[in-house]
Amino acid sequence: MVPSTHIVMNVSDKRFSARAKKVKKVLTEALVILKKKNVSLEVHLLTNKEMVAINKATRGKNVSTNVLSFEAGGFKRIGENGTEYLGEIYLAPNTVNARKENISFLTVHGLFHLLGYTHEGKRDTITMERAEDALLAKLAERLV
Numbered sequence: 436m437v438p439s440t441h442i443v444m445n446v447s448d449k450r451f452s453a454r455a456k457k458v459k460k461v462l463t464e465a466l467v468i469l470k471k472k473n474v475s476l477e478v479h480l481l482t483n484k485e486m487v488a489i490n491k492a493t494r495g496k497n498v499s500t501n502v503l504s505f506e507a508g509g510f511k512r513i514g515e516n517g518t519e520y521l522g523e524i525y526l527a528p529n530t531v532n533a534r535k536e537n538i539s540f541l542t543v544h545g546l547f548h549l550l551g552y553t554h555e556g557k558r559d560t561i562t563m564e565r566a567e568d569a570l571l572a573k574l575a576e577r578l579v
Contacts (some may be wrong), residue, residue: 439468441475441518451480454528454538461574463540468552470574475518478542479525486527499530502541504548512573521549539574543567 441463444455458478466474481489483499490496490503503525524545531538547563547570554560 436450439518440472442461443475445477445479445577446479447479451528454569455480458526458538458542461539462546464574464577465543465546465570466578468570471550473518474521475522476521476546479523481525481527483527483529483548486525486530489525499527501530502526502545505546506549506551524549537558540567543551543570543574 436534440463442459444459446452446455455478458480462476462478466472486499487497490498490500493503493505504522505525506522507520508522524542526538526541526545528538531541544567547566552559552563552566554563
């Protein structure tokens with residue numbers, strides 16, 4: 436069997452189903468544009484309560500956040516169908532809505548973290564923002 440890109444969507448609340456379809460479409464197109472083949476990742480759309488629990492456990496912050504991502508890092512785990520596993524993206528649609536943020540942007544932001552980008556320093560932040568802006572411009576053309 437030939438490996439292919441595999442995106443596993445996990446939705447904790449059926450009200451997020453339409454958002455899940457949009458997120459998957461954005462990721463699918465983004466991976467094509469970035470020429471990332473034979474990769475897999477997981478995306479979780481969570482309630483605010485679930486996001487608070489993950490944020491507290493991983494970052495020590497007892498609040499919901501819009502997006503978290505966990506890169507597979509140095510672990511070369513084989514995902515679905517022999518693909519390279521990139522990691523996990525967690526999104527809280529209710530927090531995104533409350534903050535009037537763009538879920539497509541946050542999806543791309545999470546993906547870039549899985550690809551090793553950070554915003555820990557000024558140079559890293561500029562590099563990541565430029566990559567995000569370029570990808571979002573290409574996505575806007577494709578997803579019209």
